[in-house]
Amino acid sequence: MSLYKVVYYNNLKMMSRMFLNNVKSKIKVKNPIVDCDGDEMARIIWKMIKDKLVLPYLDINIKYFDLGIQNRDATDDKVTIQAAKAIEEFKVGVKCATITPDLARQKEFDLKQLWKSPNATIRNYLEGTVMREPIMIKNIPKLIPTWKKPIVIARHAHADQYKATDINIPSPGTLQLRFIPDDDSSVQSWDVAKFSSQGVALAMFNTHKSIKGFAESCFAYSLSRKMPLFLTTKSTVLKTYDKAFTDGFNEIYDKYKAEFEKNGLLYEHRLIDDMVAQVIKGEGGYVWACKNYDGDVMSDLVAQGFGSLGLMTSVLISPKGVFEAEAAHGTVTRHYRVHQKGGETSTNSIASIFAWTRALSHRAFLDGNKELEAFSAHLEKLVIDTVESGKMTKDLALIIHGDKIERQHWLSTEEFINEVAIRFNKK
Ligand SMILES: NC(=O)C1=CN([C@@H]2O[C@H](COP(=O)(O)OP(=O)(O)OC[C@H]3O[C@@H](n4cnc5c(N)ncnc54)[C@H](OP(=O)(O)O)[C@@H]3O)[C@@H](O)[C@H]2O)C=CC1
Ligand SMILES: O=C(O)CCC(=O)C(=O)O
Ligand SMILES: [Mn+2]
Known part of the structure; x- marks a missing residue:
C-alpha cells in the first residue's frame, strides 16, 4: 500500500x-x-x-x-x-x-x-x-473567475521557518554560523553579518531526507490524482538552500518520469515569482509543491481565490x-x-x-x-x-x-x- x-x-x-x-x-x-x-x-x-x-x-x-x-x-x-x-x-x-x-x-x-x-x-x-x-x-462563484479546476497546494511540512532559531541581536557585534561535525573533520564557520547596532537574525535548516520525502509524496500524489506538478523555489537567490529542493525533486523524478510521461503529466520547476503570476492567469488543475512558508501563505491565497x-x-x-x-x-x-x-x-x-x-x-x-x-x-x-x-x-x-x-x-x-x-x- x-x-x-x-x-x-x-x-x-x-x-x-x-x-x-x-x-x-x-x-x-x-x-x-x-x-x-x-x-x-x-x-x-x-x-x-x-x-x-x-x-x-x-x-x-x-x-x-x-x-x-x-x-x-x-x-x-x-x-x-x-x-x-x-x-x-x-x-x-x-x-x-x-x-x-x-x-x-x-x-x-x-x-x-x-x-x-x-x-x-x-x-x-x-x-x-x-x-x-x-x-x-x-x-x-470563484473570486478569481479564470480558475476552473482545483489547485492543490502541497506544502512541505518540515522545518525552514517553522523550526528556525529566531533571535534578537542585542548589541553591536559579529554574527557567525558554525557547523561542528560529529566526526573528526574540522569545524566550519561563516560570518553572517557585522552588526553596528541592534537587530534580528534567523537560522533555518532542512534535511535532504525530508526534502526527498516531500518530493516522493508530491510525485505519488500527482500521479494518483492525474494532475501535473510544479515545484516553486527562489533558487536564483538561495543558490544552495533552494537548489537542495530542485536537486531532490529531480532525483525523485527519475523514478516517476516514465509513469508521468505515460499519463501525459508534466513536472516542472518554476521560480516562485513567475509561478504566482501564472497561477492567477491560468485555469488551475495542478499540484503546486511549495516550501513550508510559501505553502502557508499561498494556501490562504488559493483558498480565498476559490x-x-x-x-x-x-x-x-x-x-x-x-x-x-x-x-x-x-x-x-x-x-x-x-x-x-x-x-x-x-x-x-x-x-x-x-x-x-x-x-x-x-x-x-x-x-x-x-x-x-x-x-x-x-x-x-x-x-x-x-x-x-x-x-x-x-x-x-x-x-x-x-x-x-x-x-x-x-x-x-x-x-x-x-x-x-x-x-x-x-x-
Ligand atoms: N491550523 C491552525 O491551527 C491555525 C491557527 N491559526 C491561529 O488562529 C488565530 C487567528 O488567526 P487569523 O490570522 O485571524 O486567521 P483565521 O484563518 O483564523 O481568520 C482570518 C479571517 O479569515 C476569515 N475566515 C477564516 N476562517 C473562516 C471560516 N471558517 N469562516 C468564515 N471566515 C473565515 C475571517 O475573515 P472575516 O473576519 O473577514 O470574516 C477571519 O477573520 C491565531 O491565533 C493563529 O495563531 C492561524 C492559522 C492556522
Ligand atoms: O501554526 C501556526 O501558527 C499557523 C499555522 C498556519 O497558518 C497554517 O497551518 O496554515
Ligand atoms: Mn496558514
Whole structure:
C-alpha cells in the first residue's frame, strides 16, 4: 500500500446511496481516531460537529487531546507532543485550529511562556507533506473567475521557518554560523553579518531526507490524482538552500518520469515569482509543491481565490504512514470576539467538517470499513447539497450577493450545522 494514499470520492452520489441503503444502526469503527481539540470559534464549531454530525452515527473510540491554549499552558505543552505520538501510534488524527501565542496572547491568557505553534510541533514530529485543496461548490462563484479546476497546494511540512532559531541581536557585534561535525573533520564557520547596532537574525535548516520525502509524496500524489506538478523555489537567490529542493525533486523524478510521461503529466520547476503570476492567469488543475512558508501563505491565497478560507481542506500525509486532517484556516478570532460579546456569528464549518470526513475515510481505508467510507462520503454530499440548496454561511453568501446581501441570505454558525444535521435525519 502506498504511504501516500489519500482517499477521494469520485462518485459521492453513489457512495452516499450506499450509506442510506445499508446503514441501520451506529457504525462500528474498529480502531481509534486521535482528536486534537483547539481554540476559540474553531473549538465551538468542533464540538457542534462531533455532537451533531459524528457521534450520533458512529461507535468510535476517540483518543481526545485538549490542545486548547489553557491546557497546553497547564501541561507545559506536553499535551501537544503526546498528541503527535498518539497520531503516530493510531495512524489517523484530526485537529481543530489552535492559537499560536504571541505577546498579546501571552498577556490575554497569562501564559507561562510563548509556546511554540502546535501545528509546527506536530508536523515536525510526523514530517511529511500537507496537501491543501479547495472544496468547489457549483453555486459559489470563484473570486478569481479564470480558475476552473482545483489547485492543490502541497506544502512541505518540515522545518525552514517553522523550526528556525529566531533571535534578537542585542548589541553591536559579529554574527557567525558554525557547523561542528560529529566526526573528526574540522569545524566550519561563516560570518553572517557585522552588526553596528541592534537587530534580528534567523537560522533555518532542512534535511535532504525530508526534502526527498516531500518530493516522493508530491510525485505519488500527482500521479494518483492525474494532475501535473510544479515545484516553486527562489533558487536564483538561495543558490544552495533552494537548489537542495530542485536537486531532490529531480532525483525523485527519475523514478516517476516514465509513469508521468505515460499519463501525459508534466513536472516542472518554476521560480516562485513567475509561478504566482501564472497561477492567477491560468485555469488551475495542478499540484503546486511549495516550501513550508510559501505553502502557508499561498494556501490562504488559493483558498480565498476559490471562495473562502472555510472551504480549504488540509491533510498531512507522512512517510511514517500517518495521516492528519484539519481545516487550513485558524481559530477565526474576529468572529470569536463577536461571540464572546453575545453577538451572532456566521463562521463556515465546512473545512472542519471535511477534516472529520477525510480522517474518517482514511480510518475506513486502513481498516477496510466500507460502511464508514460510505458515511464519510454521505456527510460530504450533505454539506455540498446544503450549500447548493442556497443555505450557507455569510462568507459564501457574500460572494453571491456582494453588497446586496441581506440577513435572509445566510445562516448563523449553528444554523448551518443544524441544517446539515436535519438533512442527515431526513435520509
Ligand atoms: N491550523 C491552525 O491551527 C491555525 C491557527 N491559526 C491561529 O488562529 C488565530 C487567528 O488567526 P487569523 O490570522 O485571524 O486567521 P483565521 O484563518 O483564523 O481568520 C482570518 C479571517 O479569515 C476569515 N475566515 C477564516 N476562517 C473562516 C471560516 N471558517 N469562516 C468564515 N471566515 C473565515 C475571517 O475573515 P472575516 O473576519 O473577514 O470574516 C477571519 O477573520 C491565531 O491565533 C493563529 O495563531 C492561524 C492559522 C492556522
Ligand atoms: O501554526 C501556526 O501558527 C499557523 C499555522 C498556519 O497558518 C497554517 O497551518 O496554515
Ligand atoms: Mn496558514
